[in-house]
Amino acid sequence: MAKHETPLLDQLESGPWPSFVTDLKRQAEKKPECWDILGQVELSYKDRITHWKHGGIVGVFGYGGGIVGRYSDVPKQFPGVEHFHTVRVAQPASKYYSTKHLRHLMEIWEKHGSGMTNFHGSTGDIILLGTRTEHLEPLFWDLTHDLNQDLGGSGSNLRTPANCLGQSRCEWSCYDTEECCHQLTIKYQDEIHRPAFPYKFKFKFSGCPNDCVAAIARSDVAVIGTWKDNIRIDQAAVKEYIAGNYPSNGGAHSGRDWGKFDIQKEVVDLCPTKCMWMEGGELKIDDKECTRCMHCINVMPRALRPGVDTGATVCVGAKAPILDGAQFATLIVPFMKISADNEFEELIEFIEKIWDWWMEVGKNRERVGETMQRVGLPTFLSIMGVDPIPQHVKEPRSNPYVFWKDEEVPGGFERDVEEFRRRHAA
Structure with missing residues (x-):
């Protein structure tokens, strides 16, 4: 395949940062179809429209998800990318790999595809960019039989679950994110690979309120670690921070000397609920006012612990700005025990109750958060069997009318009937 003139793309190599253009040119020495990738992207920059046709019914036998069909709309001009399907490969929990495994995966991809990858896509999956339809089944066979690795999710199904490092490396993790993500991934293979939902559905697992996988912004069910009791305080370590003997922020500085540590300025005054103060040389916390923002723990990790x-x-209902704009997930259950001892039974029951309702009332291409918005949070809480709490209130009620269900008012319907009869008898 011939090289193409790419003056617009070439500009992307002129900056101080690594460039995908340089990588593609290097890959094209082994995979000539990459010249056509560069040519078509250059044409897209020139015409200011994409020349990829997204979609198409293409996949592997028995699976409805995992392959994103993509074809060129100028195949005669760029025959190397006539077919250019994306393959989503389910990532291991927390994205832990051995170098041997990665090399084997790349050997398979060089054999069946363009060799281009995206580690990792915003879905969390390993993204293998560009293969032909006739290579999909052989690629799938090699992935599953040689690597024991499966495809991820795509389409209106459960997307590949994702989690943070959890207790494998993080001292703040409040539950075993690795085990939870693994067990639910295994349990819901059918939901991942055979689309049957109104639209996509994601759950993500963060071990603490730092939320390192951004679950609250990106997932339909965000499981974010927290604690029910008080923050643990080592007052001796607090004094060491104040004395300057311990570096704040775990010693993570950006090459700038911030001067002497000031606990009042850097911790107490920055508490969002003002629930901290110094008294008699000791740090005090009114834990019932704490919102678990993690700031104080992050700044003084040797003095404070969950x-x-x-x-x-x-939390339920986050999404990207497809229809009504981006939204964070809404807190639904303030505290739930997440334990492998009961096989995550309570969480599984919660998730499946959402599915049962959403699959019945959700519109086509409507995320759970949008369905919640449409029916209203009170209705959703009632369906989920969750009692309303102050944390569910987003803003004060502006509607002056209050409507009660008959069952919420003792003897309501019967009382109204009796009142009606009494007035008409009079």
Whole structure:
């Protein structure tokens, strides 16, 4: 395949940062179709429209997800990318790999595709960019039989679950994100690979409120570690921070000397609920006012730790700005025990109750958060069997009318009937 003139793309190599253009040119020495990738992207920059046709019914036998069909709309001009399907490969929990495994994966991809990858896509999956339809089945065979690795999710199904490093490396993790993500991934293979939902559905697992996988912004069910009791305080370590003997922020500085540590300025005054103060040389915390923002723990990790009664907060309904704009997930369950001891039974029951409702009332291409918006949070809480709490209130009620269900008012319907009869008898 011939090289193409790419003056617009070439500009992307002129900056100080690594460029995908340089990588593609290098890959094209082994995979000539990459010259056509560069040519078509150059044409897209020139015409200011994409020349990829997204979609198409293409996949592997028995699976409805995992392959994103993509074809060129100028195949005669760029025959090397006539077919250019994306393959989503389910990532291991927390994206832990051995170098041997990665090399084997790349050997398979060089054999069946363009060799281009995206580690990792915003879905969390390993993204293998560009293969032909006739290579999909052989690629799938090699992935599953040689690597024991499966395809990820795509389409209106459960997307590949994702989690943070959890207790494998992080001292703040309040539950075992690795085990939770693994067990639910195994349990819901059918939901991942055979689309049957109104639209995509994601759950992500963060071990603490730092939320390192951004679950609250990106997932339909965000399971974010938290604690129910008080923050643990080492007052001796607090004094060491104040004395300047311990570096704040775990010693993570950006090459700038911030001067002497000031606990009042850098911790107490930055508490969003003002629930901290110094008294008699000791740090005090009114834990019932704490919102678990993690700031104080992040700044003084040797002095402060999460409590010991740990679990997770479960939020529902985040999404990207496809229809009504981006939205964060809404807190639904403030605290839930997340434990492998009961096989995550409570969380599984919660998720499946959402699915049962959403699959019945959700519109086509409507995320759970949009369905919640449409029916209203009170209705959703009632369906989920969750009692309303102050944390569910986004803003004060502006509607002056209050409507009650008959069952919420003792003897309501019967009382109204009696009143009606009494007035008409009079």
